[in-house]
Amino acid sequence: MNYQIITQSEQLETVCLQARDTDIVMLDTEFVRTRTFYPQLGLIQLYDGQTLSLIDPTTIEDMSAFEQLLxxxxxxxxxxxxxxxxEVFQNSFGCLPYPMVDTQVMAAFLGHGLSTGFASLVESYLxxxxxxxxSRTDWLARPLSTKQLEYAAADVYYLYPLFEKLEQQVTEAGWWEAAQQESDLLAAKRVKNVDPDQAYLDIKGAWQLKPSELAILKPLATWRYKEAIRRDLALNFVFKENDLLTVARLGIKNRQRMEQEGIDPRSVGRHSARIISIVKAAKNIPAEEYPAKIERLMDMPxxxxxxxxxxDEVKHASQSSGLATEFLASKKQLNQLISWVWKKDRDPSRLPDLMxxxxxxxxxxxLNKMI
Structure with a gap:
């Protein structure tokens, strides 16, 4: 397994132009994401069937040749x-690889579990x-060891023959176009435009709060989301989700009470003044402007x-198609469909996965007719 390490823009341009002369390339990334909001890119693996390149984005100033390949x-x-x-590509280069297919998705169309790992498939097929x-190494540390580099190279080196075997079987089974559609769906879900004002809806347990408490949680969640992006810090490292719920539920307006309720002392030290001002402002919101109580699907008649x-219908479809029930329609996807009918009046501009x-x-x- 021969590989070359790419550390300069000129080298990158050469390997990317070479890759663009082929029909298919293998791609992978290594990144670190422990405390940050965004994943931090440490290495890109590129294999075009001839040349295997380990691209070091921490040293290359101009990555435009790689963007053009994507x-x-x-x-x-x-x-x-x-x-x-x-997510790494979107955050680092502002674009996604297109067209793209995921071998984990291809394997799912052949009856493998939806989250079958790469090593498992390589062992099974090759x-x-x-x-x-x-796999848990620090990909931002330099220099990378030979063992790290070989591990990274293997991820694309064996991906090529694995893809060839999967492609043949998926095509013979009549699922190739579906595998491409599913890969496109995965990509579309990764490019989400999050509305910071709706961040409170993603907080687990928010459904338990009354409208008056949601009026406090909503601006708190918006502030936390914006702060996380501004500081490139994971949401819970800005302010823990449970602590946010506690502040909103109790309407806490002083630092001492935060400490009494066991809220993370570092967060209290850094953010208590800001949070208190948000809570005080929220307390002045008139009742008619409170957010509506969050109604969970499972609580509806x-x-x-x-x-x-x-x-039950998904089970029948699973038996006739040979695809796993969870892959055909997960619990989340079934709920998405029900919500689309019950809450969104079958809005054609917001089609759920199943439609x-x-x-x-x-x-x-x-399923749509059944509902």
């Missing part, structure tokens, strides 16, 4: 379990046992019976 529509990019890699001991009926792509004909239309 956007080159004549080259299919192959990744495995690409969710976080896509009879090669990969060393995964470096007839939800349980409907969900069971839909789940688009390969799932529509296989399952979605039938």
């Amino acid at each position: 956007k080159d529509t004549s080259v299919l990019k192959v990744l495995h379990a690409c969710g976080e890699d896509l 009879s090669v046992e990969l060393d995964k001991s470096e 007839s939800y349980k019976q409907l969900f069971k009926k839909l789940k 688009q792509g390969w799932r529509l004909e296989l399952l979605g239309e039938k």
